[in-house]
Amino acid sequence: MSWVHEHRFPDSLALAHALSGEIKVDLEEAIQERGAASLVVSGGRTPARLFEQLRGEALDWSKVWITLADERWVETTAAASNEKLVRETLLTGPAAAAHFVGLKNPAPAPEAGADWATRALTRVPHPFDVVLLGMGDDGHTASLFPGSLALGKALDRSVPPGCIAINSLTAPHARLSLNLSALLDSRRIILHIEGESKWQVYQRAKAAGPVAELPVRSVLHQKEVPMDVYWAP
Numbered sequence: 001m002s003w004v005h006e007h008r009f010p011d012s013l014a015l016a017h018a019l020s021g022e023i024k025v026d027l028e029e030a031i032q033e034r035g036a037a038s039l040v041v042s043g044g045r046t047p048a049r050l051f052e053q054l055r056g057e058a059l060d061w062s063k064v065w066i067t068l069a070d071e072r073w074v075e076t077t078a079a080a081s082n083e084k085l086v087r088e089t090l091l092t093g094p095a096a097a098a099h100f101v102g103l104k105n106p107a108p109a110p111e112a113g114a115d116w117a118t119r120a121l122t123r124v125p126h127p128f129d130v131v132l133l134g135m136g137d138d139g140h141t142a143s144l145f146p147g148s149l150a151l152g153k154a155l156d157r158s159v160p161p162g163c164i165a166i167n168s169l170t171a172p173h174a175r176l177s178l179n180l181s182a183l184l185d186s187r188r189i190i191l192h193i194e195g196e197s198k199w200q201v202y203q204r205a206k207a208a209g210p211v212a213e214l215p216v217r218s219v220l221h222q223k224e225v226p227m228d229v230y231w232a233p
């Protein structure tokens with residue numbers, strides 16, 4: 001997998017500084033070349049420190065569009081909401097001027113919500129300039145979970161880019177996730193992982209094997225979009 005560039009750091013603060021600077025450069029170039037930039041971010045616990053660094057970068061944030069790779073089907077004020085994390089840790093200070101398109105919406109259920117979110121995503125300039133993904137210890141990325149009934153459809157490249165309703169067999173909450181076609185409708189994908197156990201899962205995912213077992217393989221083993229992996233202990 002020589003097309004995947006690995007970046008290892010001594011700690012998460014060093015990683016946050018380096019990755020924040022890297023994303024800033026990509027967004028800046030996009031604004032210069034196309035007048036606007038787009039950034040897809042993930043939720044969970046890992047990206048908070050990075051977001052706190054990124055929000056202070058000197059950028060014309062009013063030209064940046066931000067959306068989510070996935071969302072839990074909970075109120076956007078709930079502790080589990082990825083939107084809440086992004087609003088509280090990224091969309092403050094200078095970055096508050098960015099345009100944010102959340103995935104959670106007023107639809108009565110996730111399936112209808114996925115259609116709503118797919119329509120909302122069309123407002124975000126694409127191909128996305130940067131897609132920032134996380135990974136769980138079970139090898140899920142975005143909300144593409146091993147064992148999910150909707151995983152086959154989510155990974156099917158004949159399905160147009162969009163959002164899908166998906167459940168995990170192990171993690172709480174119904175989810176919305178960008179499908180693989182949407183994640184790959186991008187100029188660059190960055191996998192941001194921290195901790196020794198995730199490094200071990202990543203090593204397994206780098207080896208050939210079923211994507212359904214470790215869905216992160218769907219982005220690691222593709223050759224359409226340049227891919228970087230950022231890791232700190």
Ligand SMILES: O=C1O[C@H](COP(=O)(O)O)[C@@H](O)[C@H](O)[C@H]1O
Pocket residue numbers: 042043044045046047069070071072082133134135136137141142143171
């Ligand atoms: O549930 C999720 O998990 C992954 C990984 O989260 P982390 O807490 O282990 O960093 C995350 O990338 C995804 O956005 C989130 O919904």
